[in-house]
Amino acid sequence: MEKPSTLREIITDWASDQPTFRMSWGKAMMWIFLLSDAFIFGSFLAAYAGARLAATGPWPAAEKVFALHIGHTEVPLLLIAIMTFVLISSSGTMALAVTYGYQKNRTKTGLFLMLTVLLGLTFVGMQVFEWTKLIHEGFRPWENPMGAPQFGASFFMLTGFHGMHVTAGVIYLLIVAIKALRGVYDRLGDYQNVEIAGLYWHFVDLVWVFIFAFFYLL
């Protein structure tokens, strides 16, 4: 008898009358949402590429625009590096929260969620600082002193849209954290929602890495 191929087994499994993915509805939905959201960010990044390639003015050098002066030295991309570090750390604390959620450890889950919220807030705060600084230096969506107007337009659009995701995430995580601390998930006997919120948060962090690479580094 011929051994059925693994591919065939996977397909049969998927197509059976069981839930296609062995997970709760909420988690499945979050994954599908993130796929759709990834297409939004993908479109934003592709559109940014299209705008940048077509721009006729000179494209400003990101390391100049985003440099900080410390004493007399100019450190390129310092703030952005810190922001990136903060956001990636917050992914770490989020992962810990999820792990403690699996262990149904109410306080530690809540604690690490709160820590994630704080890191997220720090990120948003630094972004506000960055925007203010650039606006002071004359950067506007429609013009900037360093070159092609599409630079400012893309900057405010990309970081603004991502920043809105982080802000929404902070609020979302805060709600989950309060629920966790209040023992709502203990009573449900299920910390799923922490994990689902974690998916969203990791996604937002991942998107930042792409924005960091394509907007600030390239």
Add this chain to the structure above:
Amino acid sequence: MPHAASHTTEEHHEPTGFWSRYIFSQDHKVIAIQYTITALVVGFVGLFLSWLMRLQLGFPGEFNFINPNNYLQFMTQHGMIMVVYLLTAILLGGFGNYLIPLMIGTRDMAFPFLNMLSYWIYLVSVILLLAAFFVPGGPTGAGWTLYPPQSVLPNASPGADWGIRLLILSLAVFVASGTMGGLNYVTTVLQLRTRGMTLMRMPLSVWGIFIASILALLAFPALFVGGVMLLLDSLFGTSFFIPVVNVLGQQLGREGGNPILFQHLFWYFGHPEVYIVILPAMGIVSDLLSTHARKPIFGYKAMVISIAAIAAIGFIVWAHHMFVSGMNPYFGFWFAIATVIIAIPSAVKTYNWLLTLWKGNLHLNTPMLFALGFVSTFIIGGLTGLFLGNVIADVPLHDTYFVTGHFHLVMGVSAIFGIFGGLYHWFPKAVGRMYSEALGKLHFWVTFVGSYLIFFPMFGEGFLGLPRRYFSFKGIESFSPIIHDLNVFITIVALAVGAAQLLFVFNLIWGAWKGRKAEANPWRATTLEWQTPTTPPPHGNWGAQLPVVHRWPYDYSLPDAPQDYIPQTTSQRS
């Protein structure tokens, strides 16, 4: 999954008050009806606008209140309404909501509250859309494709200030609503199927809606992003899409934008969008043909695979709308090839429909007639699409009435026929009463013959070079005089066909109110929705026990079976 199963039984106590039952209902059947009625009402606005355009085209100069500006505004609102707010909304929000839970045997969508929200947000988007008629400058007249620069530059097209902003806002709200709906439909199909309902036992209606929902989730993002950038260009003076522009010798202070970028974003959404409306219609038509021809669908697996193939290839053909846009001509070659390739799965589906009908025992009632109408208009519209997919032929035909004829037949009329067929077919289940067959048939024949009389002559007009999106052809001597006569003729038919839609409205209202009581399964169909304990199905759909599925949905006219159909819930042959 025990976790998931417990949800369904616990959370379903029937709501009692009027408001929670009929207005802020979370029942997928009520939401489906809300979606359907709202979409039909906006659809009638769109139909009315097409009357105004036709009056102008048939009798230029006779109707003084129509001027070049508001002709373009009517045209834009008409196109947008028909494609997005009617077809997309009714097929996904209406049919998707009604059919998915009933056909796969679940009590409701995965997230009923989100589902309700999706409807109310859709309503907001409709209100924003129609509000554009009342703002200074009126709605945008840039065409439903909203191409910049003219859609956002002041005075370049009507409604370039408030009209376009309101429309973008409305579209963004629609995308939010569509995303909520789409997430629900996809999750529900993947995770909530009842026992025995494997993926390959799902009716093709569910397959069409399911794949179309995935398309919506992956295509709307590009529209959203294009819209956001267009809004920034309009509100904040950014220049994403606006190159150096000279207006009356004056240079606007914009530079370096890329108008073709918008076209790419728009059509990356726009082409999948036509499949978002046609795939559910195809699914519905497949089920109607099989049921009313009393024959198993021919090539079920091929049907499923071609739906998926059309959807996948549909994402890499978008620039066939842009052959003359000035993009790199080498792209044209690739997109033309991809377009021809996508014709293959479409042809597979068409052959399968014809083979399903072959030697069938055709019951020519209203839903069946509309399903047959769909097949016919899809073939004619599809064949003319092959002309347009070919760069050489598209260059002269682009932006002529040939294109108008093509997309109206292949996506407009075809999708509408699928919708009419579906509405008549499921009306008895949803309402519990019958519509009038005689009126339904009259409605069909007038609409079917009328649609050809309206749109077929447009192919000829297109060959004669008549450009679309023109307010008037009066005084242009170079067009053959036959064009004038054709335009008068088309207008008269269009008025008649539009008026005939009142038959449909009357039929449904009268049927719901006074119609004969419907049996539980008047079409003797196999799928689950016809096996509910009551008609219309109760809240929670199935009473105490979820249905269990034992077979695929197309067991019609099996030899030596006692009946000519075997419901999916029947376990043995006897």
